[in-house]
Amino acid sequence: MKDLCGIRAEFNQNGYVIIEDFFDDTQLQRIVSGFNQLVSQQLHLLSCQPLESLEQNLLLLFKQDLTRYLNTIKAFSRVAAIHQAFNSEKFYQLLQLMQIQCPTIPTGPVVHLMSDQLKVPGGYFGQGAHQDWSSMYSSLNALTFWVALTDVGQTNFPLEVIPGSHLNGFIEGQPTDHYFELDLARYNSTLFQTVAVKAKSAVIFSPFLIHKTGLNSCSGFRLATSYRVDDSADLYHTQQGYYTAYSRSVNRTIDSSNWPAAELIKKQYTGVL
Numbered sequence: 001m002k003d004l005c006g007i008r009a010e011f012n013q014n015g016y017v018i019i020e021d022f023f024d025d026t027q028l029q030r031i032v033s034g035f036n037q038l039v040s041q042q043l044h045l046l047s048c049q050p051l052e053s054l055e056q057n058l059l060l061l062f063k064q065d066l067t068r069y070l071n072t073i074k075a076f077s078r079v080a081a082i083h084q085a086f087n088s089e090k091f092y093q094l095l096q097l098m099q100i101q102c103p104t105i106p107t108g109p110v111v112h113l114m115s116d117q118l119k120v121p122g123g124y125f126g127q128g129a130h131q132d133w134s135s136m137y138s139s140l141n142a143l144t145f146w147v148a149l150t151d152v153g154q155t156n157f158p159l160e161v162i163p164g165s166h167l168n169g170f171i172e173g174q175p176t177d178h179y180f181e182l183d184l185a186r187y188n189s190t191l192f193q194t195v196a197v198k199a200k201s202a203v204i205f206s207p208f209l210i211h212k213t214g215l216n217s218c219s220g221f222r223l224a225t226s227y228r229v230d231d232s233a234d235l236y237h238t239q240q241g242y243y244t245a246y247s248r249s250v251n252r253t254i255d256s257s258n259w260p261a262a263e264l265i266k267k268q269y270t271g272v273l
Contacts, residue, residue: 004097011098015166015209018195019094022147022202027085031149031225034079035111042068055115055221062118070120076111077225083109086145086227094204098143101233106138107246112146114157114213114222126157126213127179129187132228133170133207134180137245139234146203149223153196156220157213159203160192166208182210 011017023031032054039057040050046064050057062069076082086109095103119125132144152158173180187210194214195203205211207228232242266272 007097008099011204011206014163016161016163016195016203016205018197019202019204020198021200022090022094022145023085023200025200027081027088028149028200030081031079031085032223034081035076038072038075038079042072054223058113058115059117066120069118070123073111073113076113077109082111082225091145095143095229098141098204100141100143100229100231102231104230104232104242106136106228106230106244109225109227112222112224112226114218116219117221126215128176129182129184129210129212130173130179131171131182131208131210132179132205134173135178135245136207136228136230137240137243138207138228139231139237141231141234142207143229144205144207144226145229146205146224146226148197148199148201148203149225150221151197151199152222152224154194154214155218157215157218157222159195159211159224160214161195161205161209161211162187162191163193165191165210166206168208170208171210 007017007019036050036054036057039054039061042061043050043057043064046061046068048060048064051060058069058073061072092103114126133142136142146159150156171180171182173182175181192212192214197203230237230242230244232238237243
């Protein structure tokens with residue numbers, strides 16, 4: 001890990017810092033295996049033989065059943081291995097280093113999947129320029145941990161940032177479903193710098209850092225996960241009554257025709273129908 005004093009100084013100056021090997025090999029393997037298990041199970045339901053890699057299996061499911069594909073990648077963020085990886089001793093050491101005094105978690109992890117072969121018509125394909133605070137409304141010293149699950153370089157949809165832009169504070173943009181999108185015409189394209197990282201590396205950044213997904217001349221496959229942390233000791237956050245833009249809801253409109261039969265539930269516990 002970098003020099004501890006240097007990490008904090010670099011973060012304060014640039015609004016972000018890279019921590020190599022934030023996840024270890026075992027954590028990465030468990031996460032990717034968890035993803036692949038979900039995809040493979042869906043392929044078996046479709047009478048398709050899973051292939052060797054996660055990328056291959058995602059492409060196969062995408063071609064076979066788009067609805068199942070979308071539901072499956074939504075489930076990625078619920079894989080227990082991601083939650084376990086973020087609740088590591090290294091994670092808490094970094095929070096202490098970044099002077100997060102009372103860490104609270106406003107929402108769960110998010111998985112970011114980019115591939116030119118898995119582009120859903122009219123669906124998500126990267127993010128425009130924005131600041132995370134516009135979707136958080138949280139502590140001023142909140143942090144985003146963006147962790148690469150594959151190597152990420154110039155040509156496979158990297159994170160692009162404007163170093164030092166966090167010092168300009170919150171900028172109101174055009175509201176979208178997930179954030180305030182900033183007008184790229186206001187920023188010279190040369191201000192954005194590519195953040196190239198190896199798998200397992202974390203990019204820790206301020207919620208006020210301007211960033212976006214790199215799309216120009218990009219192709220291939222990129223997988224990452226992110227996790228956000230508030231500091232409920234922050235005076236601003238305390239004065240706002242620990243407000244967060246996130247909410248939790250339960251869908252009560254589930255189709256009753258899909259409720260499990262009593263016999264199926266019994267089998268879970270007895271092994272006998």
